[in-house]
Amino acid sequence: MPSCPSDCFFHVAGDVKIFTEDGTGKVVEILADMTARDLCQLLVYRSHCVDDNSWTLVEYHPHLGLERCVEDHELVAQVEGTMASESKFLFRKNYAKYEFFKNPMNFFPEQMVTWCQQSNGSQTQLLQNFLNSSSCPEIQGFLHVKDLGRKSWKRLYVCLRRSGLYFSTKGTSKEPRHLQLLADLEDSTVFTLIAGKKQYSAPTDHGLCIKPNKVRNETKELRLLCAEDEQSLACWMTAFRLLKYGMLLYQSYRIPQERKAMLSPFSTPVRSVSENSLVAMDFSGQTGRVINNPAEAQSAALEEGHAWRKRSTRMNVLGSQSPLHPSTLSTVIHRTQHWFHGRITREESHRIIKQQGLVDGLFLLRDSQSNPKAFVLTLCHHQKIKNFQILPYEDDGQIFFTLDDGNTRFSDLIQLVDFYQLNKGVLPCRLKHHCIRVAL
Numbered sequence: 376m377p378s379c380p381s382d383c384f385f386h387v388a389g390d391v392k393i394f395t396e397d398g399t400g401k402v403v404e405i406l407a408d409m410t411a412r413d414l415c416q417l418l419v420y421r422s423h424c425v426d427d428n429s430w431t432l433v434e435y436h437p438h439l440g441l442e443r444c445v446e447d448h449e450l451v452a453q454v455e456g457t458m459a460s461e462s463k464f465l466f467r468k469n470y471a472k473y474e475f476f477k478n479p480m481n482f483f484p485e486q487m488v489t490w491c492q493q494s495n496g497s498q499t500q501l502l503q504n505f506l507n508s509s510s511c512p513e514i515q516g517f518l519h520v521k522d523l524g525r526k527s528w529k530r531l532y533v534c535l536r537r538s539g540l541y542f543s544t545k546g547t548s549k550e551p552r553h554l555q556l557l558a559d560l561e562d563s564t565v566f567t568l569i570a571g572k573k574q575y576s577a578p579t580d581h582g583l584c585i586k587p588n589k590v591r592n593e594t595k596e597l598r599l600l601c602a603e604d605e606q607s608l609a610c611w612m613t614a615f616r617l618l619k620y621g622m623l624l625y626q627s628y629r630i631p632q633e634r635k636a637m638l639s640p641f642s643t644p645v646r647s648v649s650e651n652s653l654v655a656m657d658f659s660g661q662t663g664r665v666i667n668n669p670a671e672a673q674s675a676a677l678e679e680g681h682a683w684r685k686r687s688t689r690m691n692v693l694g695s696q697s698p699l700h701p702s703t704l705s706t707v708i709h710r711t712q713h714w715f716h717g718r719i720t721r722e723e724s725h726r727i728i729k730q731q732g733l734v735d736g737l738f739l740l741r742d743s744q745s746n747p748k749a750f751v752l753t754l755c756h757h758q759k760i761k762n763f764q765i766l767p768y769e770d771d772g773q774i775f776f777t778l779d780d781g782n783t784r785f786s787d788l789i790q791l792v793d794f795y796q797l798n799k800g801v802l803p804c805r806l807k808h809h810c811i812r813v814a815l
Contacts, residue, residue, distance in 0.1 A: 378385070391455060393418060393432075393815060396727075400463075401815035405451050409668060412447035412627065418466050422813050428631040428810075429732075433465035434458065434566075440574040441584050441592060444469050446620055447627040457564075459591040468814065471732025473628040475613045476502070481758065482613045484606065489513040489549075505617035506625055514614040515549070519578045519601035520557065528578055528601070533557065535614055540598075540611035541586070558585045558598045565615040567608075568599070577601045581608040583615075604633050605733065605758050709740065709750075709788035713802045714809035718742045724753040725760050727810050733758045736807025740788060750788065752778065756803040763802065765791065778802070 393414075394400040401421075405414065411432040419426045432445040434454060445454055445464075450639065455464075475482040479502055488501060489512070504512045514535040519528045520542065531542040534549055541554040554678045568582030575582070578601055585598040602608035616624060689728050709715045716724065724741055731737060733755050743749040743764060750765040768775045768784055775784035776791055779801045785791040792806060799805045 382395070389452070391464060393466050394435075395466055395815055396812045397814065399814050407450075407452050410447060410452075410453050411445040411449050411451055412630075414451050414466075415466070418815065420813055424813055427629045429468050429470045429472060431467055431469040433467050434462070435465050436566070438462075438592060439584075439586075439597065440569045440571070440801070441586065441597075442569055443564065443566040444472060446616075446624065447472075447630075448528045448620070448623045457591075461592075466813070468731045468808075468811055470737055472734065473618075473624070474734050476625065476628050482609055483514075484610060487514055487516045487607065487610050488635065489515060502617075505614075506622050513612060516607055517603060519613070521575060521577075521599040521601075523598070526576055528576070531557075533600075535618070537618060560585065560615070561620060562589070563587050563598075565612065565619070567612070568601075571599070571601065571722070575599055579603065581605055583608065583612060595709045609733070609758065647655045712740075712789060712792070713811040714739055714792060715788070716741045716812075718744075720744065721751075721753075721762065724751070724762075728753060728755050728760050731808075731810050733760075734808065735804050737810065738806045738808070739810040741794070752802075754802060754804075754806070761803065795812075 390402050390404050392400045392402050396765065401418075403414065403417065415430040415432055416426060418424075419430055431447075432451070433442055434445050435442045436459065439457070442465075445451070451464075479499065483501055501512055515533065517530055518533045520531050520533070521528050521656050532547045534541045534543070534554065539556050539560055540558040542557045543549060544552050544555055545553040549715050563585050566584045566586055568577060568584055571577030572580060573584030577599070581602040581604060583602070585600070587596055600611075602611055603683055614657070710717070716727070719727075719741050721744070724739060727739060736754055737755040739753050741751050743751050746764070746766075752763040753763055754761050754763065763778055765776050765778055765788070767779075768777045768781045770781075770789050772786070773786075775781075775786060776788060777784050778791070778795075781796070783800060785794065792809075794800075795802060796806045
């Protein structure tokens, strides 16, 4: 019997338990060299999910009120070695994982960036300087800082450099004699605060934490910070990630694109629909025509909505022999969809959107708490979360659903979502990504 070559043997690091948002878990055997991306792809395969490169592993510390998305390149066994017994891994979507590479303008407000070398000041150049270890863009601004071992918070002017995080002892001065080290990032990891106001009396909901890797359960060594708003929090968190991991993040971001490029020329490419790639078209003539007039485009969108209604009426007639009456089906069919989250609160819907990434077009639908016959569309646009009520609309004895007081009507919520994925209509942007929860 031939002997097995040495590379046939793998070092097993042990078992880890992975949890989903609903509390269900699954034990997975991992190898010592298994990265977070490897583990996510394994879970995607076992759960029969679509691998769109937005799944992520979350390091969650419930006793400390902290969580973070484990970077794709990090070794799972190594991360687990820094976690306490109460801590756990979660399996979750994060659409914003590499969004700063696609839309850097949304992540780095001009007033928060200072250059340390000659540059044209462009956002693309900023990213390049973050990836280049010899250059050093600085991020600065006001942060609320909690005193170590005390309950009090102070508002300080803070500056992030490659050598660490500093605060100014004199207003907004960044002279060397006025800067004091606040935190060293070398052997630390940055987390977001889950319930900072409740657990740490934080002044805002936009908290973050610099946690030394040696800390397991103690809170006295945690460096707790709070940003003024969601945009500045995103800027700080992105800058921390880039300074700590730099080119490793870019390589992880590029892996899916490179794999697509290596596909066989005979395979069918997957069409990627960007925010600006869909246009209004008029097909009433012999050839199609792009509609440039906004008013005409709006009219075409409304007509498309009425076309949905006519098609659904024909389907109802064809399906009238079904044991489940079509009118009943239209009121319950949405419950089979991943984007429908049932009777959750407004606060819960906002929490889910934030967890899965504040990117344009991220959405979910839920039951309305104020109107038992209505529903609510929760949508993210420009890093803000907005809610739109979906109301029932009766016409000629038939119930429709509408977002715009009956101008555009749909027989069920699936048709409504399908329509607004192609047309933004009264919404600030089209529906692009849906929040999803899976059972492992």
